[in-house]
Amino acid sequence: MKRQPLDDSFKVNRNPVTLREIVLDKLRSAIISFQLLPGDRLVERDLCDRLGVSRTSVREALRHLESEGLVEFADAKGPRVAIITLEDARDIYELRCVLEGLIVQLFTLNAKAKDIRALEKALEENRKALEEGELQQVIDSVQGFYDVLLEGSGNQVAATQLRQLQARISYLRATSVSQENRRGASNQEMEKIVAAIKSGDPLAAHQACVDHVRAAAKVALDYLRAKHSDSSKIREIATPIALKEPRIGH
Template identity: 45%
Template structure:
């Protein structure tokens, strides 16, 4: 692992352990900590500027989220997603985020609609810049606003449980050429339906967006798996 200044924890009001967790999770999502790579506590302490205790707590949480695996005699590594695992996550996202979009269109008040519009504007700006961590942060903000306006607490809990894996897969799909422009167009369709207060259309547009993102991510993961298998055959 190479040191990345962006992983340094800034000691602000947010709990320190939360900042450490968020920084390591983001580094995994954008590929600074690559899938299959070892997570050495000493190196993570140097990269984040915090104690081993906080790093260990973060790694335990990331293991519970499915982003870290602990291998016998090797220690923690960044978990690898298979194409099948990605498909399962996207199937759940399509149903849950489709419902969130429908409920938002039907239930959100004017304050919540304004917040979502502002989040969409910030997402568009992040797409223009093209920096992956900025895009992921903007997408997280957008979906947070969407869930808040949906008015269903249980739905929010279920989506938060998927958040870490969804964030990594977003990073995978957005890394592909042309995907950011397509993603912006697809989310614009969701926004159009929401402005019309057309819940059914918002749900359909949301499911379509996630289905297309899933196709891209699965192609990347299948290609990577094929390359790994070919390398293993050559070494055999």
């Protein structure tokens, strides 16, 4: 991945009510958009100067990012941007296959007409973002697509589990869609998910979703393997079995 420059937009405009959230969002975005790379040391004094905030705000944000898996306090040298291993990435994609496959099935069964219209709009936003080529905009548009699916699925527990992984999912998503051979394919796969949902076929929607996640996983894992010169073999991602009727009580 190519390091992107930190520009003036990285500095925080002070607002006491939301300062902690702003600092957190700035740091998270800098990591996900490769302005801060895996293994980079996160020196509090430097971050305070760049962000224009106190050490307390930076320290709180770093601890929160540690809970999200984007920052690690590995040794006495202090925090650094977390390095996601091949095994970590595989496990995240594997869990995505299970949870997102279920979410898409439930959305197909439970979504109202307005939910499907919102999903089509989110798909179009993703297409526009891909054309414009801004990485953060692409990531945000994909997340917008999934937000519609999560909301319309009717299973808030599964949605919560996915949101707890959201930071690392976004980082891996950025890793995959930043590859030229992935961007167009990603939107086409999302189109297949929407088409299956509109046809009212939950099993086809599940399969389209799993195919989408597995395709993204291959690109991201191949990239991470090459970047770290890691020739070791890891267990393949398991393919979840779709339930013909995922709703309990029907």
